[in-house]
Amino acid sequence: MxxxxxxxxxxxxxxxxxxxxxxxxxxxxxxxxLPGLFYTLWRQSTDGKYLACPQCTGTRFRTLKRREWKEFERKGSLPT
Ligand SMILES: [Zn+2]
Structure with missing residues (x-):
């Protein structure tokens, strides 16, 4: 994404x-x-996962639309 x-x-x-x-x-x-086992299972389940920014590990981001990404690839900057 x-x-x-x-x-x-x-x-x-x-x-x-x-x-x-x-x-x-x-x-x-x-x-x-036992708690260790459950904790591991929880972390490995889909509930324990989330998407984040690889640079600052923050979750305050918005997803790019396909069109916006294409624009970024072409110009190197986002359309405003
Ligand atoms: Zn970031």
């Missing part, structure tokens, strides 16, 4: 991020087996 980030002006493909943190996952695995 092509996006334009409203925080850092990044234009391009959005990346898929995982919710939660790796550290928390490992900590849970070390202390308690």
């Amino acid at each position: 092509k996006i334009v980030c409203s925080d850092c002006r990044y234009v391009g493909e959005a990346v898929e991020m995982k919710k939660g943190s790796r550290k928390k996952e490992i900590a849970l695995w070390c202390c308690l087996f």
Whole structure:
């Protein structure tokens, strides 16, 4: 999905991020087996994923329309 980030002006493909943190996952695995397992499953499920800007990992962006992307490819800037 092509996006334009409203925080850092990044234009391009959005990346898929995982919710939660790796550290928390490992900590849970070390202390308690079951919550760790559920946490891992949750992070791997589609619910645990979201799209974000690869540059600032922000989620405040809008998706680009096909026409806008073509314009960007051609001119190197977005139509205003
Ligand atoms: Zn950004």
